Amino acid sequence: MSQQGAPSEIRANLAASQELQNRFISENLRRVFLLIYRIVQNVDDAQDLTQEAFIKALQRQEQLKDADKAAHWLSRIASNTAIDFLRRNGRVNFCEIDTLVEPLSEPSESPEEAVLRSEHRAYLEQGLTVLTERERTALLLRDVEGLPADEVAEHMNCSKATVRSHIANARIKFKRYIERNRRSAGRKKV
Numbered sequence: 001m002s003q004q005g006a007p008s009e010i011r012a013n014l015a016a017s018q019e020l021q022n023r024f025i026s027e028n029l030r031r032v033f034l035l036i037y038r039i040v041q042n043v044d045d046a047q048d049l050t051q052e053a054f055i056k057a058l059q060r061q062e063q064l065k066d067a068d069k070a071a072h073w074l075s076r077i078a079s080n081t082a083i084d085f086l087r088r089n090g091r092v093n094f095c096e097i098d099t100l101v102e103p104l105s106e107p108s109e110s111p112e113e114a115v116l117r118s119e120h121r122a123y124l125e126q127g128l129t130v131l132t133e134r135e136r137t138a139l140l141l142r143d144v145e146g147l148p149a150d151e152v153a154e155h156m157n158c159s160k161a162t163v164r165s166h167i168a169n170a171r172i173k174f175k176r177y178i179e180r181n182r183r184s185a186g187r188k189k190v
Helices: 002-040 043-059 067-089 111-128 133-144 149-156 160-189
Strands: none
Touching: 002 043, 002 067, 002 133, 043 067, 067 133, 067 149, 111 133, 111 160, 133 149, 133 160, 149 160
16 A cells, blocks of 8 residues: 555655745745846846756755755855856846846835835946956955855955955945045035
């Protein structure tokens, strides 16, 4: 009798596994897309690379030892996928963040809050464009994703000192970008 129950148990296990995979994707899709987009600066490429990153992650899910670290593990796969793409293809074309398909505002936001959040995001995205690809990648991996410098160095295939240099340069350029915009905004008000 247990042999007759085996196919239904297998189907139930497969369905449960598929449900877990779907939930994993839906919970992480937006974050992974934005990480990749910030590295490659192109919506179409980011969409393709996001799909590629999830395929890699799902194919390697047995490597994940600690479920609490799944988001960090997935971020590493996503950033490596984006960096590999940049290495293969060199510079990519830039496009406006406004062309994103999925709305980025929270459903509970008022229209005013959504506009302010969109303006703030566009301001930060524009700031990232003043950085070189390597500076942008190092800054995003270190400051946004929270990876330690040695892991960023491993991702970028360079030394830890080079990563620190890229991050320092990126922070200086970003600070100058913010200061320039504050000064020009102050002149517009007068």
